Amino acid sequence: MSELVSPFSNPENAEWAVAATRGELLIKHCRSCGENHYYPRAFCPFCQSADTEFLATSGEGEIYSFAITRVLNPVIVHAYVTLQEGPTIMTKIVGVDPDRIAIGQQVRLGFEPSKMGFPMPVFTPVETAQA
Amino acid sequence: MTIRDKAYIVGAFEHPTRKADGISLAQLHAEVALGAMADAGITADMIDGYFYSGDAPGFGAFTIPEYLGLNIRHLDGTDIGGSSYIAHVSHAAQAIAAGKCSVALIAMAGRPRAAKVPIEVDLAFLNNPNIPEVPSEFPYDLLPVSGYAMVAARHMHEHGTTSEQLAWIKVAASHHAQHNPHAMLRQVVTVEDVVNSPMVADPLHRLDCCVVSDGGGAVIVAAPEIARNLKRPLVAVRGGGESVKGLNGGRFDILTSAGVASGNAAFEEAGVARSDIKYASIYDSFTITVLMHLEDLGFCEKGRGGAFVSDGNLISGVGRLPINTDGGGLCNNHPANRGGITKIIEAVRQLRGEAHPAVQVPGCDLALAHGTGGSLGVRHGSATLILERQ
Ligand SMILES: [Zn+2]
Numbered sequence: 001m002s003e004l005v006s007p008f009s010n011p012e013n014a015e016w017a018v019a020a021t022r023g024e025l026l027i028k029h030c031r032s033c034g035e036n037h038y039y040p041r042a043f044c045p046f047c048q049s050a051d052t053e054f055l056a057t058s059g060e061g062e063i064y065s066f067a068i069t070r071v072l073n074p075v076i077v078h079a080y081v082t083l084q085e086g087p088t089i090m091t092k093i094v095g096v097d098p099d100r101i102a103i104g105q106q107v108r109l110g111f112e113p114s115k116m117g118f119p120m121p122v123f124t125p126v127e128t129a130q131a
Numbered sequence: 132m133t134i135r136d137k138a139y140i141v142g143a144f145e146h147p148t149r150k151a152d153g154i155s156l157a158q159l160h161a162e163v164a165l166g167a168m169a170d171a172g173i174t175a176d177m178i179d180g181y182f183y184s185g186d187a188p189g190f191g192a193f194t195i196p197e198y199l200g201l202n203i204r205h206l207d208g209t210d211i212g213g214s215s216y217i218a219h220v221s222h223a224a225q226a227i228a229a230g231k232c233s234v235a236l237i238a239m240a241g242r243p244r245a246a247k248v249p250i251e252v253d254l255a256f257l258n259n260p261n262i263p264e265v266p267s268e269f270p271y272d273l274l275p276v277s278g279y280a281m282v283a284a285r286h287m288h289e290h291g292t293t294s295e296q297l298a299w300i301k302v303a304a305s306h307h308a309q310h311n312p313h314a315m316l317r318q319v320v321t322v323e324d325v326v327n328s329p330m331v332a333d334p335l336h337r338l339d340c341c342v343v344s345d346g347g348g349a350v351i352v353a354a355p356e357i358a359r360n361l362k363r364p365l366v367a368v369r370g371g372g373e374s375v376k377g378l379n380g381g382r383f384d385i386l387t388s389a390g391v392a393s394g395n396a397a398f399e400e401a402g403v404a405r406s407d408i409k410y411a412s413i414y415d416s417f418t419i420t421v422l423m424h425l426e427d428l429g430f431c432e433k434g435r436g437g438a439f440v441s442d443g444n445l446i447s448g449v450g451r452l453p454i455n456t457d458g459g460g461l462c463n464n465h466p467a468n469r470g471g472i473t474k475i476i477e478a479v480r481q482l483r484g485e486a487h488p489a490v491q492v493p494g495c496d497l498a499l500a501h502g503t504g505g506s507l508g509v510r511h512g513s514a515t516l517i518l519e520r521q
Contacts (some may be wrong), residue, residue, distance in 0.1 A: 008260045008269070017266065027381075037380030039267035045380035065288070065385060065508075067280030068333035069273075078277040078332075080385070087381025090268050090509070098333075103288040114270035 006117030015054050016040045017118045023111050025121045027087055029055040038087035059109030060084040061123060068098045081107055081123050095124040133370075133400055138224035138235075139358035140366045140518065142171025142351030143479040145457075145472075147313050149464060151242040151345035156188045157198050159240035159347055164199060167349035172361050173234060178351075180205040180232030182223055184215035186241045186347070186467045195238070205232035211375065211512025212504020213414060213469040215239075216350075218514035220475060221371025223352040233354040237475075240347025241467020250275060250343070250468050264378075268509075276340060276417065278508030280332035283419040285385050287334060289434065292422070294334055296437035298325035300418040301338050301461050303445035308458025310487040315342040316462040325418075339418040341460035341470065348472035350479070364483040369403070369497075370517040372396025377510035389513035390427035390501060397515035398429070403497060405429045408517075410481040410492045411452060412474035412500040415459040420503055421445075425452075428501060428515065447490040456481065456490035471502035475516065482520040496520045 004010070009017035016039075019026045028040040032049035044052050066079035077093040079101075093101055094112065107123035114120040144166030151159055168175060181196050181203045188194050192206045207222050209215055216239055223235035243253060251274065258269050286292045302322055308314035325338040358365060374392035377383075398405070411430070415421045422436040430452060431439040444450035457463045457477040460470040478498040480486040498518050505511035 008266045010260060010266070012263070013266055035380075035382075037382075039264055039381075041263060046382075065281040065285040067277045067284060067335075068330070069277045069280070070330050070332065071274070071276070072272060076272060076277075078271060078273050078281065080281060083381075088378070088383065089381055090271060090273065090378070092271055103284065116266060116270050120270045 008116040009118065012042050013040050020111060020119045020121065025057045025059060025109055026054040027057055027083065027085060028052045036086045038089050055085065057109070058084050061107050063093065063101065063103050063105045063107055064088050065103055066093055066101055077101060079123070092122045093124065094122045101125065132228065134221060134224035134228055135369050135400060136355070136367050137228035138352050138368045139355060140220065140350050140368065140475070140479050141353045141358050141361050141363055142167040142173065143476045144170050145348040145464065145476045146240065146346035146466070148346045149313065149315050149344040151245045156240065156242055157195070159242060160187065160195050160238055161199055163240050163347045163349040164236055164238045167236070167351050171351045171363060173351065175199065175201060177234045178236045179203060180223060180226055180235035182207045182219035182235055182237040184208065184210045184239060186239050186469055211373065211514065213416065213471045214502030214504035214512045214514040215469070216471040217475060217500055217502040217516050218373045220350065220352055220368060220516050221373065221514065224368040224371065227352065227354045233357060235352040236349060237352065237472070238347070238349035239467065239469060239472045241469065242345040243467060244343055244345045253468065273509070274332065275506055276332045276335060278506035279417045279419050280335045282385050282423060282508040283334050286419065286422070289386065290437065292437035294326045294336070295322050296441050297339060297418040297422060298322040299440045299442070300415065300421045300445065301325045303443065304415065304455055304459045304461035306446045307456045307490050308462035310489040311458045311463055314458040314463040315344055335417055335419065341416050341465040342462065343468065344464050344466055346464060346466040348466070348476050350472065350475050365521040366479055366482045367519045367521050368516065369519045370397040370399070370401030371515065372400070373512065373514040375510070375512045385508055386423070386433070388423055388427045388503070388507060389511060390424045390503065390515065393513040393515040394428035394501070397517050401517035403517060407497050408499050409495045410456065410478065410498040411454045412478045412498070413454050414470065414474060414501055414503040415455055415461045416465065416470070416503065418461070420507055421454065423507065424501055424503065428499070447492055453490070453492050456486050469504070471504070474500040474502055478518055482518055
C-alpha cells in the first residue's frame with residue numbers, strides 16, 4: 001500500500017492521491033460488473049463487489065456542466081467533466097477565459113496544487129491548449 | 132400501513148425576527164416552540180415527541196428538551212438539511228400512528244446573520260477527511276450556489292431555459308412578499324431587475340438567490356383525538372415521501388433530483404392528483420430549485436419548467452399554481468440557511484385560510500410542501516408532504 005501523502009488521503013484513496021503527484025488521474029474499475037466509478041472507493045457502488053482495481057485514465061473528457069463562481073477571488077470555474085472512461089467528476093476548468101467555456105467542449109487533464117497536500121485534477125479546453 | 136389521516140398539524144409559528152441580535156440560539160428555539168404551542172392551544176406538558184435537526188444547539192436532543200423542561204418519550208433527529216422538517220412531519224405522523232407519541236414538537240431556529248457566520252464557515256465541519264467524498268471535492272472550494280448554478284447551466288443547455296424564465300420565480304416571490312410585513316425583501320421586482328443584478332455564479336444572479344436570515348419556526352403534530360379537541364382548523368397529514376441523491380459513482384443526471392422519488396411517494400400515499408393541489412410551498416434556495424421541482428414533482432413535464440413559471444403563473448390570484456405566498460426563501464425568510472419549516476407553516480396558513488388576504492388561495496383544501504436540503508447539483512435530500520384541510 002502507498003504511503004499517505006496528506007491527512008486528506010486515507011488507506012482507501014492513497015494510491016489515487018500518490019498518482020496525482022505524478023500527474024495521473026486514477027479512477028476505480030470493478031472486475032465483477034465491469035463498471036468504472038469515481039471517487040475511488042473500496043466497493044463498487046453499482047454491484048457492491050470488493051473486487052475493484054485502480055484504472056489510469058486517458059485524461060480526455062467533455063464538459064457536462066460548469067459554473068463561473070464570480071463571488072470568489074480569484075474567480076473559479078467549477079465544473080463536471082465526463083471522462084472518456086465513463087464517470088462524470090467534479091473538477092475545475094482552468095487556463096481559459098471563462099466566457100469562452102461551453103458545455104460539450106472537449107477538455108484535457110492537468111493538475112493544480114491544492115490545500116490537501118497533493119495536486120488535484122483540473123481540465124483545459126483542447127482548442128485553447130493547442131492555440 | 133399509511134400515515135394518511137393518522138395525524139394533524141395543530142400548531143404553527145414563524146418567528147418574526149430576521150436578525151436575532153440580543154437573543155441566543157436556545158432562546159430562538161424556545162420562542163418558536165412556545166409560539167407553536169400557543170397557536171395550537173396546548174401546554175408544554177402535553178408534548179411527548181421531539182423532532183430536531185442539525186440547527187439545534189448541543190449534541191442532538193440533549194439540550195433543548197432539558198432547556199425547555201419537556202418530558203419526551205419519542206425522539207427523531209433526522210438531518211437532511213433544509214428538507215429535514217418536512218420529513219419530520221411525516222415521521223411524527225408515523226410515530227403517532229404507531230403509538231410512540233401523541234403530540235410532537237418540530238422546531239428549527241438559527242442566527243447566522245447576527246452571529247456573522249458565513250455559510251462556508253457554518254459548513255466547515257463537513258470538511259472532514261473521514262467523509263469519503265471530501266478528498267475529491269473539498270479542494271475545489273465549491274460554494275452552495277455553484278452546485279445550483281451547474282444545474283441551471285445544464286437545464287439551459289438541454290432545454291433552452293433562459294435567465295428571464297428563472298427570473299419569473301423571483302418576480303412571483305416578490306409579488307407575494309410585498310404583503311408580508313416580516314419579509315426581508317418587500318419590494319416588487321421585475322424580470323429586468325433580476326437579470327441585471329450582478330452574477331454570483333453564472334448563470335445565477337444575485338436576485339436568483341434566497342435571503343440569509345435569522346429566526347426559525349415550529350409546528351406541532353398531534354393525534355386525531357387530540358386535534359379534534361383543539362380549537363384550530365383541522366389540517367391532516369395526507370401523504371409524505373423522502374429521498375436522497377448524490378453523484379452515484381460518477382453516473383448521474385444532474386437534471387433529475389431526489390424530488391422525483393419523494394414526490395411520487397407522497398402523491399401515492401395521499402391518493403391525489405397533481406391537478407388537485409391548490410397551493411404549493413416549494414423550497415426556493417435559488418430560482419432553479421423551484422423550476423427543477425415543479426418538473427420533478429410532476430406539475431409540468433421535464434424541460435417545460437421555464438414556460439410553466441413565466442408570465443406570473445406562480446403568483447396567487449394570477450397564475451395556475453400559486454407557490455410560496457409568504458415570499459418564500461427568495462424574499463421572506465430562509466432561517467439558518469435551512470428554510471424547510473417555513474414551507475410547512477405557509478401551507479398550514481393557506482389551508483386554514485389564514486394567509487394574507489391578498490395572497491390567500493380561495494377554497495384551499497389541498498396543499499403540498501417540498502423541501503430540498505444540501506446541494507441540488509451535488510448531493511441532496513428531498514422531502515415532500517401533502518396536507519389536507521378537513
Ligand atoms: Zn461492480
